[in-house]
Amino acid sequence: MADSWSAFLDDYVALHTTDPNERLHLGLLDGLDRLPDPSLEHAAKEADAARALLTRLEALPPTDDFEERLDRDLAHLTLRKRILWAEFTWGGRNTLQREPGAGDAVGEPLFLMMINDPRPAAERLGDITARLEQVPAFLDAMLARLDEPLERWRDIDVQAVEGLPGLFDTVRGWAAEEGWDSLDRLDAAIATASTALTAYCDALRAMPTTRDLHVGPEIAAQIVSAWGVDMSLSELHAMAKEYLARITADMEGLRDVLAPRYGLAADVSLAELHDVLNKKHAVALPDPDRLDSILEVYESEREKIRAFIKGNDLFPLPDQEDMKILPTPGFLQPQIPAGAMMAPPPLRDGVPTSVVYLTLVEDRLDSHTDLGIPMMMVHEGIPGHHLQLAWASLHPSFVRSTYDCPHHAEGWTTMLEDYIVDAGFEIAHADAARFSNLRDIARIGARVVIDLYFMTGDPAYLEVGVEFDRSSDDPFVRAGALLKAVTGFSEARAQAELNWYSARRGYPLSYLTGNHLVWGLKRDLEAKNGASTELDRAFHDVFLRSGNMPITMLRRVFDHRGML
Numbered sequence: 001m002a003d004s005w006s007a008f009l010d011d012y013v014a015l016h017t018t019d020p021n022e023r024l025h026l027g028l029l030d031g032l033d034r035l036p037d038p039s040l041e042h043a044a045k046e047a048d049a050a051r052a053l054l055t056r057l058e059a060l061p062p063t064d065d066f067e068e069r070l071d072r073d074l075a076h077l078t079l080r081k082r083i084l085w086a087e088f089t090w091g092g093r094n095t096l097q098r099e100p101g102a103g104d105a106v107g108e109p110l111f112l113m114m115i116n117d118p119r120p121a122a123e124r125l126g127d128i129t130a131r132l133e134q135v136p137a138f139l140d141a142m143l144a145r146l147d148e149p150l151e152r153w154r155d156i157d158v159q160a161v162e163g164l165p166g167l168f169d170t171v172r173g174w175a176a177e178e179g180w181d182s183l184d185r186l187d188a189a190i191a192t193a194s195t196a197l198t199a200y201c202d203a204l205r206a207m208p209t210t211r212d213l214h215v216g217p218e219i220a221a222q223i224v225s226a227w228g229v230d231m232s233l234s235e236l237h238a239m240a241k242e243y244l245a246r247i248t249a250d251m252e253g254l255r256d257v258l259a260p261r262y263g264l265a266a267d268v269s270l271a272e273l274h275d276v277l278n279k280k281h282a283v284a285l286p287d288p289d290r291l292d293s294i295l296e297v298y299e300s301e302r303e304k305i306r307a308f309i310k311g312n313d314l315f316p317l318p319d320q321e322d323m324k325i326l327p328t329p330g331f332l333q334p335q336i337p338a339g340a341m342m343a344p345p346p347l348r349d350g351v352p353t354s355v356v357y358l359t360l361v362e363d364r365l366d367s368h369t370d371l372g373i374p375m376m377m378v379h380e381g382i383p384g385h386h387l388q389l390a391w392a393s394l395h396p397s398f399v400r401s402t403y404d405c406p407h408h409a410e411g412w413t414t415m416l417e418d419y420i421v422d423a424g425f426e427i428a429h430a431d432a433a434r435f436s437n438l439r440d441i442a443r444i445g446a447r448v449v450i451d452l453y454f455m456t457g458d459p460a461y462l463e464v465g466v467e468f469d470r471s472s473d474d475p476f477v478r479a480g481a482l483l484k485a486v487t488g489f490s491e492a493r494a495q496a497e498l499n500w501y502s503a504r505r506g507y508p509l510s511y512l513t514g515n516h517l518v519w520g521l522k523r524d525l526e527a528k529n530g531a532s533t534e535l536d537r538a539f540h541d542v543f544l545r546s547g548n549m550p551i552t553m554l555r556r557v558f559d560h561r562g563m564l
Contacts, residue, residue, distance in 0.1 A: 027345025047086035081226035103160020132189035163330030214457030228550030240448035337496035400547030411514020444511035
């Protein structure tokens with residue numbers, strides 16, 4: 001019997017719901033009492049399954065259904081990326097051989113089961129305990145797959161693992177508060193896991209490592225394409241260079257206004273002005289003895305933004321949604337420089353709920369100022385990531401609700417950082433806030449060229465008309481010098497940024513790429529329909545309700561609706 005889209009989709013869903021950590025992120029509530037298989041053999045088996053599905057997809061008979069065609073194209077992209085990630089190599093080894101990942105694989109699911117899992121505590125604690133009991137075998141399998149890991153990634157994982165004891169203590173305290181009747185079993189599992197994790201770190205430190213980060217331009221181009229971005233590496237570089245020149249000119253214009261206002265010399269450097277503004281507008285902690293009291297400031301700003309959105313009816317809001325704002329746990333801090341958002345699990349019934357992490361440590365407090373907090377909440381909350389991904393989680397298509405498209409998500413949020421102010425949202429110290437936000441959002445230009453440099457190894461990608469120290473041959477030192485020159489980030493934040501840039505190839509460049517493509521789409525809509533608040537509302541409605549997809553495909557949706 002001939003294959004069908006429905007039969008294909010059943011097997012596509014099965015492929016994407018076998019990994020227990022992925023099941024948790026998707027919102028499935030069974031099969032969570034085990035750790036994933038980190039072996040090379042398992043990865044090869046899944047790549048073969050993806051390749052077989054891709055062959056079946058390409059052999060399906062054509063369809064006239066517009067929505068199905070979109071889903072087919074998205075499934076095609078997803079399978080291509082899955083195969084590429086499993087198989088590309090550099091220096092004769094693939095990513096799994098280069099990248100240890102015990103800290104995230106062990107820690108993050110435990111944390112999510114604590115804070116964003118609707119099941120009774122006893123069920124969650126049972127799954128957590130079972131996972132902890134499997135840690136020694138999991139670590140043995142991960143060590144067996146590693147072959148000359150990247151030194152930086154080794155250090156990131158060691159730091160993440162060293163943050164796990166605090167998480168284990170929190171789990172144990174929660175279990176005691178719940179009066180869980182298997183505390184002895186949990187205590188034994190924590191002790192066994194902790195011993196195994198210490199031995200794992202010792203083994204990692206003893207391994208030969210490499211500093212060879214670069215995969216080369218050919219694989220870099222394949223990675224960009226697999227993310228659904230139809231731009232060449234040179235086009236991406238040119239876009240970033242033009243963007244940074246424009247942002248710098250805008251900041252220089254604001255400097256002319258701000259320098260006399262703050263009693264500074266007219267030729268004060270942008271970096272010095274930024275430092276003065278950060279100090280002048282440092283957030284006042286509601287409780288000076290508790291860094292996490294800053295969350296109260298974020299919650300207050302969240303409600304202010306929500307009231308503005310509701311009052312102006314600019315964006316569709318789901319009937320129900322929720323967002324938790326929490327300090328970044330220690331094991332995640334190496335890769336969350338300032339803030340991040342965990343999307344609502346798309347396959348879970350009930351209220352779509354996001355988790356926003358804020359990294360609250362002394363050496364990164366300049367990431368949290370009265371000037372920057374409003375835009376952080378616009379970006380991560382409503383109308384940013386939380387709203388967009390809450391709507392995506394409600395989309396009836398499995399393909400579209402689960403598709404990972406960073407330039408769609410980040411393009412939406414970075415567009416909003418401009419739009420929300422133009423739409424009338426009032427920010428205190430508006431000129432200073434705009435300067436500070438421009439200085440911060442300049443990071444998305446630097447991210448493009450650092451991403452390209454990290455992937456290709458070509459330092460010419462770092463040349464964007466910005467003066468910085470080029471003397472080091474270490475790619476992290478050289479890239480860090482550019483990032484700090486562009487943004488004024490502290491050394492600690494810059495290094496945390498570079499950690500995840502290196503590990504999420506093709507993602508860092510998605511911010512500016514998405515911004516460029518989303519604004520391009522909006523301007524094309526305005527060219528045909530005329531700019532108006534009504535068009536804005538229609539644009540937001542279609543964007544949010546269409547699910548996750550590359551902007552090139554989203555254009556097809558607007559065209560199908562007669563808006564382009």
